[in-house]
Amino acid sequence: MYEKLATAAKHIQEVKPCSPKVGIILGSGLGAFVEKIENPTIISYDDIPFFHKTTVEGHKGRLILGEVDGVEVAILQGRFHCYEGLPMDDVVFPTRLLSTLGVEILVLTNAAGGINKNFKSGDLVSIEDHINLMAKNPLIGPNIAEMGPRFPDMTKAYNPKLREIIKGCASEHGYDMKSGIYAGVLGPTYETPAEVRMLGIVGADMVGMSTVPECIAANHIGMKVCGISCITNMAAGIENVELKHEHIKDEALKVMDTFSNILLSSVKKFKNV
């Protein structure tokens, strides 16, 4: 694993010498954020050693290196999911690569179904914590001590300081951002209404099929993590509508400007964290 990461990082440094401080993983429908990046260098996942191609529609599969107001960023447009049948090592390879490139702060974004009835479609929610219901963990197997501890602490998996910055930036843009607990499930089916009721009872405010593996791998390797969910739909059974991936992408697009503004301001403030 270590050698693979070093090879992939070396390749990227050859294409574009870089030392990004902030990494961002863009979820379904949120890819348009990359248009806001200054001096972008775009590298296709196909050209990065040991990367898989993304198979999900709405996920492009590109690494974008660039800047936001002087802060170097590395953006992953498109991610890998467990439901694609990939081993966890492959799902979190891009996250670990960001750390190998020097990223200290990781922003995870996703599309999620709202469970909390105070949420509505189109809401942007700061991830306060997660519940791993994937019955998997990227750290299963021999621990690579150089990467991190055998039993990582997850008490502050979503860094409180970063969450405060995100909420503050949202307020500055006149947006009252809520917080919530993200339940990570395996997918690829959306949940049944009974599952959604169960998730609400165990304390989840929103549900999705990503983010948890990356958050775990990033905490293990010592990155500070924060996350934003875009509530693209109310989860199954809460409203009487059929869930469709195309609809989810459309909903994410509608809040793109607000999402981009909050994220851009937050990245600028991460400079001093």
Ligand code: HPA
């Ligand atoms: N469930 C799981 N994942 C999702 C959903 C959902 O309702 N919406 C967007 N991603």
